[in-house]
Amino acid sequence: MPLALFALTIAAYAIGTTEFVIVGLLPTVAQDLGISLPLAGLIVSVYALGVTFGAPVLTALTGRAGRKALLLGLMALFVAGNLAAALAPGYGTLLAARVLSAFAHGVFFSVGATIAAGLVAPDRRASAIAMMFMGLTVAIVTGVPLGTWIGQSFGWRATFLAVAGLGVVAFIAIAALLPAGLPKAPPTRLLEQARVLGSGRLLLVFAMTALGYGGTFVTFTYLAPVLQQVGGFSEGSVSLILVLYGLAIAAGNLVGGRVADRDPVRALTVLFALQALVLALFSLTAPLPWLALPTLAALGFLSFANVPGLQLYVVQLARLHRPEAVDVASALNIAAFNLGIAAGAWVGGVVVESPLGLGATPWVGALLVAAALGLTLWSGALDRRARGAAPQPA
Numbered sequence: 001m002p003l004a005l006f007a008l009t010i011a012a013y014a015i016g017t018t019e020f021v022i023v024g025l026l027p028t029v030a031q032d033l034g035i036s037l038p039l040a041g042l043i044v045s046v047y048a049l050g051v052t053f054g055a056p057v058l059t060a061l062t063g064r065a066g067r068k069a070l071l072l073g074l075m076a077l078f079v080a081g082n083l084a085a086a087l088a089p090g091y092g093t094l095l096a097a098r099v100l101s102a103f104a105h106g107v108f109f110s111v112g113a114t115i116a117a118g119l120v121a122p123d124r125r126a127s128a129i130a131m132m133f134m135g136l137t138v139a140i141v142t143g144v145p146l147g148t149w150i151g152q153s154f155g156w157r158a159t160f161l162a163v164a165g166l167g168v169v170a171f172i173a174i175a176a177l178l179p180a181g182l183p184k185a186p187p188t189r190l191l192e193q194a195r196v197l198g199s200g201r202l203l204l205v206f207a208m209t210a211l212g213y214g215g216t217f218v219t220f221t222y223l224a225p226v227l228q229q230v231g232g233f234s235e236g237s238v239s240l241i242l243v244l245y246g247l248a249i250a251a252g253n254l255v256g257g258r259v260a261d262r263d264p265v266r267a268l269t270v271l272f273a274l275q276a277l278v279l280a281l282f283s284l285t286a287p288l289p290w291l292a293l294p295t296l297a298a299l300g301f302l303s304f305a306n307v308p309g310l311q312l313y314v315v316q317l318a319r320l321h322r323p324e325a326v327d328v329a330s331a332l333n334i335a336a337f338n339l340g341i342a343a344g345a346w347v348g349g350v351v352v353e354s355p356l357g358l359g360a361t362p363w364v365g366a367l368l369v370a371a372a373l374g375l376t377l378w379s380g381a382l383d384r385r386a387r388g389a390a391p392q393p394a
Contacts, residue, residue, distance in 0.1 A: 002119050005131055007173035008112050011075060012135025014166035015105050017143030018082055019047060021163070024148030024224050024242055025156045027235075032156060033091050037225055037358075038349030043098055044221045045349075048342035050099040052335045055106025059331070062107060067115055067182035071108065071174050078104035079167035086160035106338075110331055115182055137253060141246035148224075149239040196329045199321045204379050205314045206336040212272050212310065212372030214340025216303035218365035219279065221345040222352060230286045230359050244293065248300030256305030264313040265380040268306055272373040275302040279366035286359060307337070344368065 022029070022043055030040040062070055081100030088094040116128040143166075151159040196202055219226065227233040227241060260267040278298045285291035311333060318329035344365065351357075351364050 004119055004177045004179060005116055005128055007170065007177040008116055008132045009135040010166070010173050011071070011078075011108060011170035012112070012132050013139045013143060014135075014163060014170050015078065015101075015108060016136035016139030017147055017166065018078075018101055018160075018163045019105065020140055020144045021147035021151075021159055022047070023221060024144060024238055025151040025159060026222065027225050027228065028151055028156045029094075033094070035091055036353070037222065038353045039091065041221050041345050041349040041352070043095065044217070044345040045342040046095050047098045047102045047105075048338040048340075048345065050102025051106040051338040052342065054099075054103040055110050055335060055338075056331065058103060058107045059110040062111075066180075067111065068174070068178050068180055070111060071115070071178065072171060074104045074108050075167055075171040075174060077101075078108075079164050079171065082160045082164035082167060086157045086164065106335075109334065115178075118182060137250045140249050141243065144246060145239040145242040148242055152235055152239065196318070196322050196332055201317050201321050201379075201382065202314065202329055202332075204375060204382075205310070205317060206333060208268070208372050208375045208379065209310045209314070209333055209336040210340035210343060211368050211375065212268070212275070212306055212340070213303075213337050214342075214344035215279065215365040215368030215372065216275070216299070217341050217344030218348040218351065218368065219282065219299075219361040220303070221348045222358060222361055225352075226286060226358050226361065227292075231289055231292050232287070233289065241293070241296065244297055245300040248297045249304045252301035252303070252305035253307060255301075257308035259305075260309030260312055264309040264316070265376060265383065268309045268313065268376050269373065269380065271302060271306045271309065272369055272376055275299075275306070276366045276369040276373060278302055279362045279369060281362075283359060283362035283366075286362065310337075 026037060026040045026043075029035075029043070030037050033040075065073075078101055081097050081102075081104065084097035084100060085094055088097055112132055116132045120128045147159045147162065150162055223242075223245075224238050227238055228235060233241065256267070256271065259271075278295060282292070282295045282299055285295040311330065314329055314333040315326055318326040322329055347364065347368070348361050351361050354360075356364075
């Protein structure tokens, strides 16, 4: 793999860390700013919405910019956003700073995958893209727990300063290692994105993505307070538990890709059913530390195992229903993932603020995943009907 690819991986690591590290810091941020946990949870929702709506628009607007200059500008914006978060005098300023970082996130992954594929031979493009996205996985395993520990030890602002430092390292790596004059893909027009959104079959999969992935975030967003207030774990142990959760996520992502290769709908049906079951089970085991940890490991495994299948399925359907805009459909499914995060975090905040409380977030998340399971069964039935209606070869 060329060294330039490692520069993209470092940037993905920094971006992945800033997206998810707030989960481990919610109690600390809420206490320091004097806000409620649900208000702190909106920091997760606002970031995800920034990715969801910023990525398609900004990717279209920057389609004619030079690739290297664009990536350098995105990393500069990322550093500025995290520095602004670290120095934010209040809640509103922190939200605005998170939106800046989110804009960089969305466009980076939209164009970064194309750049990664262009750095290697055609038969190694999938591996190159996987290498870049490995930065996200490694961030969940190491960056999030480490950032949580830094925030608990030195204050949450120190975490954002550290992430800004990672952004500076990524900026230098891109400047030094990425070649100039990278080829540009044809700019994606907003009209093409609108045409994809006009396909009912693709909208069904986007809804599966938002509900199935977002259901976990009803609990994951408030995982630190759930562990401390419901499970009785100490603040210091939360970062270690996040390591366990991250390792489970990495394993689930790998296994999920393998089981989804042949039949993504069947794999998603099984994974969503298990995910809903484990979420419901976690609402019972959360107060019991010796049962909470294995349940949480299973939840981490399942919550990201559906990602490859959802992405593969939307590409398969796009080839049938919008063959001229397969890449656009794939990008919009990434937006659906982030819309799910935003919705899940918001729903979690509503539950926490209601009489149900923190302990109810897992089973409420299970209901959302169960809805995704219902949509998956419906979509599979539509696929079978379409195959049955197709003309048979003579």
